[in-house]
Amino acid sequence: MCPTKQKHRTSAPESTTSRSNSSVPTTITTSSSTAWISEAIDGGSLRRVNLDDGTNGWASPPGDLFYLRAKNYFTKRQKSPSGDYLLSPAGMDWLKSTTKLDNVLARPDNRVSMALRKAHSQGTSLKSFIFAVNLQVPGKDHHSAVFYFATEDPIPPGSLLYRFINGDDSFRNQRFKIVNRIVKGPWIVKKAVGNYSACLLGKALTCNYHRGANYLEIDVDIASSKIATAILHLALGYVTSVTIDMGFVVEAQAEDELPEKLIGAIRVCQMEMSSATVVETPNAAAARGIGFAKVKHHESGEDDDDEQ
Numbered sequence: 001m002c003p004t005k006q007k008h009r010t011s012a013p014e015s016t017t018s019r020s021n022s023s024v025p026t027t028i029t030t031s032s033s034t035a036w037i038s039e040a041i042d043g044g045s046l047r048r049v050n051l052d053d054g055t056n057g058w059a060s061p062p063g064d065l066f067y068l069r070a071k072n073y074f075t076k077r078q079k080s081p082s083g084d085y086l087l088s089p090a091g092m093d094w095l096k097s098t099t100k101l102d103n104v105l106a107r108p109d110n111r112v113s114m115a116l117r118k119a120h121s122q123g124t125s126l127k128s129f130i131f132a133v134n135l136q137v138p139g140k141d142h143h144s145a146v147f148y149f150a151t152e153d154p155i156p157p158g159s160l161l162y163r164f165i166n167g168d169d170s171f172r173n174q175r176f177k178i179v180n181r182i183v184k185g186p187w188i189v190k191k192a193v194g195n196y197s198a199c200l201l202g203k204a205l206t207c208n209y210h211r212g213a214n215y216l217e218i219d220v221d222i223a224s225s226k227i228a229t230a231i232l233h234l235a236l237g238y239v240t241s242v243t244i245d246m247g248f249v250v251e252a253q254a255e256d257e258l259p260e261k262l263i264g265a266i267r268v269c270q271m272e273m274s275s276a277t278v279v280e281t282p283n284a285a286a287a288r289g290i291g292f293a294k295v296k297h298h299e300s301g302e303d304d305d306d307e308q
Contacts, residue, residue, distance in 0.1 A: 046271065054269045192231050
């Protein structure tokens, strides 16, 4: 889906005070899934399914399926299996709206934010952090594929992920990378998307970064590239027969940032377009007098009374 070819780059050294080093862990050890993360995983119109043969849902592929820059990448150009994610999977949303959906974690009706707010009200998970990627799919109806990852532990200060979360947009655009693997699909999709490919999304597409008190959401505007839009629409024509792995990475561009590690990854398994949850825009909701937070599920024409 990347409209540009990936090139190898290096960057000038930075001061050691702003970069991860031997005294700062390069991975995050997350505690077992808490109630709010389990609630986030189990919710949504797309359910968690079996990794090998699940359909119309999502799964968590092993990190070792993704080959990223190894410790000696800049001297020998070697890559190695990523291993465990830095953050834990926290679910997926497939959303549909009449307009493009931005900053979904800030919406009062976002189910993942609601689950975390509920935990906060009970005095738990006060240090939790959510990392979300919102792939905005253009069309007559706008869709968003939103992937959530979370941690119960503070992001290690000085680590590459910490610098990415708290950096400026210029730094983020230079570093935000997606790695795709077509697990199952017709030849034409593999040819268009690439059977295994990496792309700096922040340089190829317009990415908007929303930093909240306890989250970072990256909205990826696929419509910002005509080539990416064409490739995506081709893939969507075969979506029910395609299974794809997507991994998200902060690209290492200096020796002491290696080896690269996955922030998180997700496998989307032969998705049905009709599975999307219909989300009302603020203007439409106001016109009906029901407020901003109401959401309609695709299976029901009634408002969800549980939304706050």
